[in-house]
Amino acid sequence: MTFDQGAAMPNSFAHRPQQLAELADSVITQAIREGASDAQVIFSESNGLLIEMRQGRVRARTRDAQSSMSLTVYRGHHQGTTSSTDFSPARLRETVQAACRIAGYTGEDEFTGLAPEQYLCPGPRELDLWHPWDLDEAGALALAHRIESGIASAGKDVASDGAWVRSGQSCWYLMNSRGFAQGDRQTNHGMSAKALAKKPGRSQLDFWHSHSHLAASLMTPEAIGHRAGSGALAALDSAPLAGSRRCPVLFDPSCALSLLDHLVQAASGAVLYRQNSFLAGQLGREVFSGHISIEEDPFVPRGLASRAFDGDGIGGAARRVVDHGLLAGFFLSAYAARRLGMAPTGNAWGPGNLALCSSHTRDGDDLTAMVKKLHTGLLVTAFSGGGPRLISGDYSRSLRGYWVEGGEIRHAVDGVTVAGNLADMFRNIAAVGADRLTRGALTSGSVLIDSLQVAGR
Template identity: 45%
Template sequence: MQDGGTQWREVGSDLEEAADRALDLARRAGADGARVEVGHVESRTTTVRNRMPTERSLQLASAISLVVYRNGRRGATNSSDLSAAGLAGAVAAAMDIAAVTEVDPASGLAPNDLLAKDFIDLDLYHPLDLSLDAMLDDSRRAEEAAFAASPAIVTSNGASVNTSAGMSLLATSGGFSHSAPWSLHSISCTPVAAGANEKQMGFWSDGARAYADLDSPMEIGAQAAKRALSLLDGKQIATQTCPVLFEPTAAMSLLAEFVNAASGDALYRTGSFLTGRLDTLLFSEHIQVSEDPFVMRGMASRCFDSDGIAVSRRRVVEDGVLRGYFLGLYAARRLSMTPTGNGWGPHNLEVRSAQTGGADGIEAMLARLDRGLLVTEMVGGGVNRLTGDFSRAARGFWVENGQIRFPVTGITLASNLNAMFAGVRAVGADALTRGSFRTGSWLIDEMRIGGS
């Protein structure tokens, strides 16, 4: 276990005791195998809205997730009661569920040869040493920066500071057990700008393992206000086909669609347009998508997945060719494939282009777009994972001669993800990290824009 101080050593000891008790109770109840995830988290949140404090909260929570296996059947349950009686009740509930489920050959614990053996310190634990009053002051700073940006910022949907520190443990009846402390911090702001006959809401946030790594509250508030103000006085555009530039946060929505389609649940359960596509060209040939679970302080860094399977650095997309899926143990078994250590999802995915240079910031990307649409936000659903058909409402700006001319309203983007991925003409050097994704802006050569 990483050294998170005396407090977390004591918490870790309590979690290990709870996990050991749950595994022993499962064995005594007749389980062939069992897996437990147990954790404790301390969370604090402060929020101001229109200069008035609306939230000052402190929450402490412990929980256990238990899976038991018996005669090829699986039962699962969750509980927030880690007492002896609570654990006994959770085990009994899981065993009752297993008794009435169908036999599933894909269920069961991971074999020992796939389990993680090395547990390096990924520097994920940086608790925030601020009082609720000091956190509230940072919430105020973010909102005040938004109000200070322009008199047109007339109201606010709030500015928040969130911090969490916790300890998580995964253990199995096969002997795997590891725990580690972690922390997560974020600041967000949502101001509202008013025009002659409209209001537009802007949003900006940042998240990190260490509070010192976040953008300042003032930067976040100012950026949120800028986004709200920029959307005023929007115009409609005619329905047409044109190139589209997705700024990094919007490009991450497309990356998420790729991950969803390449994940085990879609591949074996609902079907995916990426089924059977391994080792075939999917993206433009200059595109690389890499996964690195070992990024120091990474928001999706870890040494093992939800089954204890070891993770690894890899190229998911290499020179545009799809080289791997995102498979946990169960999905891999259903697909008769090898698990990739993604039982908890992707690990710090980064999109790069071999053609990107250091000068390819947003201005250079706009110049490359020349005439078309800059997308800053997408809303709603509208993606068919089976076919890849894509249709989503969007907000953004019309660009002429590489310059932003005006915001656009009432538009829908339509295409197919196969065509969109293959049509990624460039990736910008304006990279952002949000959660498990890091990418710059994406320039796609052609999409259908539904307008007036």
């Protein structure tokens, strides 16, 4: 939601939008007077309420308010960057002068500079991100108690290891010396649960959370707690998985999101122009199964990663990053795009609402149906370490989950390692579930991969 600079804000910040605009203009003007050829500044403010509870006792109750300013100035192809949390005229003047001095000492970089004007966001866009929550400490405490009751409802062998309730809001204003000047604001609310299940000689933790711009869209506190408690209990009764084998592996939705995250890492900025990614030079080539498309849309109403513009002032676009298996786009800031000789994509702040889709997915493909498709193999529900090497795509992670036979879960497993190569894993995605989960910028259903190396303890 791009805001009217004169509009009143419920639960207002320390500065009104018009005041942030005036501060930004004064900083840009001072930077040019100090010898900068160009400058960009972003002012931001945030505030919120956080309650943390454990087994009925309040561990923290916090009301926070933060303000920050980040300034980048250019002297030709020399760059200086400074920041401040003090918006007083004297401090801002010192910050501007420091940035200009730094630019006088940094090395020349032909790729640095403001984003090309033709890519800048043209104007406001309504994204429905502003929904203040009338929540006081008493209300937040009541919600935390309900989260803990949800954990307890999962069974007698599980207890709360923490319940969190958070309501927050933020606003920002971005301006540069080429005429870009826009602001935005959003609310962010969430509830989380961590559950600890115990039996003699063994314990397991599990975690669940729900986040939204709109409080009414959150899962109920009891459901959040019950999900965490059930997960911890189910992981208690594990059996060893002996030996090593190749078998199908099903990533549940929360773990499938990590595959999307690895794609973003491998298709972004510095790893590409430094040739440190297995996806470097792969644009236009088949990198996923042909039934897979990955769609980005930064303009989804109420989307957790929706935005009108990125940190360069560039407006993104609804697009397919992967189109029926073909790699169709990267995630590029203005700087990375220059280094690669490409157009920027509006991803200086990362991806905007990225979703993994399959043309084979059917409405009934919930996790139970996906376990049937797995038939015999490993269901992954949590990671405990490891990750990919982006330069080669080599992949190895330790995890916990369940061993499945004949389409039925047989027992929990822990301390298992899966290994492979991301390039092969992407091409060998056999199915994607309809059990879609969104966390931050990423959305995916469960993902079934034909074959990975699986090793037990």
